[in-house]
Amino acid sequence: MPYIEKLCSLCEKLGCEYRLNEPLKNHTTFKIGGNAKILVEINSTDTLAELVKFLNKDSVRFFVIGKGSNILAHDDGFDGVILKVSNKFSNVRMTDENEIYCTAGTPLSELCLFALEHSMTGLEFAYGIPGTAGGALFMNAGAYGGEIKDVVVSARCIDKNGNIITINAEDMKLSYRHSIFSENTDYIIADMTFSLEKGEKSEIKSKMDELLQKRKDKQPLEFPSAGSTFKRPEGSYASLLIEQCGLKGMSAGDAQVSEKHSGFVINKGNATFADVLELTGQVKEIVKEKTGYTLELEPIILK
Ligand SMILES: Cc1cc2nc3c(=O)[nH]c(=O)nc-3n(C[C@H](O)[C@H](O)[C@H](O)COP(=O)(O)OP(=O)(O)OC[C@H]3O[C@@H](n4cnc5c(N)ncnc54)[C@H](O)[C@@H]3O)c2cc1C
Structure with a gap:
């Protein structure tokens, strides 16, 4: 059986949506890109692990995207599988007094608003960056003097064999728009934790509003x-x-x-x-x- 049929039945078994011949321009903020053979929406860590294991075992080409806000996709599309780690895999919660956990598909805006709601400071810089937490960690996204490197503690990722491994921040090789994940794309980010500090809600909010306004004025x-x-x-x-x-x-x-x-x-x-x-x-x-x-x-x- 060709891989595409096996993949479709695996997606059905795992309860994740997929679309055949899906235009990438609908999944990138540049609105550019031809069709991907198939695009699968990841909905859990287990699904991600199962699919990555399956695709690697059958040597199927695949590429992970988040919100597609830092991607330039080819007009000829992608002759393989797109694993979309975005809204369908979005979950954020407090794990400790100063620690926030989120899954890779969580939009940065939601993560920042969650931090605000809990009066946690440290993520204001990321408000307005239109990506997911996973994409932001991959890119070590940053703005206005802050970057993901300053706040991330650890991440769990899926390796080639579908195993979950934990990588601590000091081992992530985070530098300007670079990470261990951009060096080695075999690691697919599933979730992560951030360490923030208690702050004054009104100050956090006004910083976020100010930075968002700057973006609107300049970009x-x-x-x-x-x-x-x-x-x-x-x-x-x-x-x-x-x-x-x-x-x-x-x-x-x-x-x-x-x-x-x-x-x-x-x-x-x-x-x-x-x-x-x-x-x-x-x-x-x-x-x-x-x-x-x-x-x-x-x-x-x-x-
Ligand atoms: C208007 C605008 C403003 C922006 N402003 C900023 C800014 O101020 N600062 C900044 O740093 N960036 C900025 N960006 C770029 C972009 O938003 C960030 O790089 C963002 O972090 C990318 O996240 P994403 O989810 O869209 O990732 P995508 O663009 O979908 O993917 C980017 C890379 O990450 C990989 N990736 C995504 N998710 C995962 C995962 N779960 N596991 C493994 N790999 C993954 C992809 O394979 C790809 O190589 C801006 C973009 C736009 C359109």
């Missing part, structure tokens, strides 16, 4: 994108270099360097993977030529 949130298109180069800022080179508003097809924030490439309608690669390729070349800085793409390529 082109009215257009699909994957957030910052380039990583911050050592010693400068991608947006500053792009602006200095006069590249604001430059476009290729429907992909454009945002007029509002030059660090963002936006999708003005029907931008393709090819448009984004062409545009970012040109931006990199001009920035290198005029400033000497080498820019590197931040979003993960899915193809």
Whole structure:
């Protein structure tokens, strides 16, 4: 039996939804990407473990996504299985006076609002980052002087054989947009705990509101994108270099360097993977030529 039929019956047995020939543009904030052969919505740690074990055993290509907010998916789609670890696998609770547990699919916004509700400070920086907790740990997401590295204690992940292993923060190799999970994609994050401090609810709320407002004022949130298109180069800022080179508003097809924030490439309608690669390729070349800085793409390529 081809793997797809076996996988569909396994999903049915495990009670998880799946869709065949699913457009990736419906699962990425860039709204770009062709069809995946099959997309499966993860609903529990056990389901994740079972599926990972099955896929590895049969050497089936698979790729994990969260909210798809840092992904640039190919126009030809993905000839394999997408495991979506998002809203269907969302759960957050207090485990100790200062510790919050959440599953990988928990949206960061929910995690931050939960922390606020319990007057816990430390996660305000993440409010407004449109990803899941799992995606944020993978990327060591950060903003406004904070990053996941500052608050994560440990995570449980699924290895190639479907076993659950615990990794402590000091072993996660967390640095700027990097983690052990981005080094070794065999580890699929299932859940994690964060250590926060007791704070003043009104102060936490006003910090969150202030940071969200900053995003609304500075970022082109009215257009699909994957957030910052380039990583911050050592010693400068991608947006500053792009602006200095006069590249604001430059476009290729429907992909454009945002007029509002030059660090963002936006999708003005029907931008393709090819448009984004062409545009970012040109931006990199001009920035290198005029400033000497080498820019590197931040979003993960899915193809
Ligand atoms: C408007 C906008 C603003 C943004 N602002 C910021 C910002 O301020 N700071 C910042 O750091 N980022 C920012 N981002 C980028 C993005 O939101 C973050 O990187 C986020 O953490 C990605 O989470 P995700 O769930 O969307 O992951 P995805 O984009 O779905 O995946 C990203 C990577 O993580 C992997 N992954 C996801 N879940 C798991 C899992 N459970 N186990 C193993 N691997 C996994 C995927 O395979 C992929 O390689 C922004 C994006 C947008 C669109």
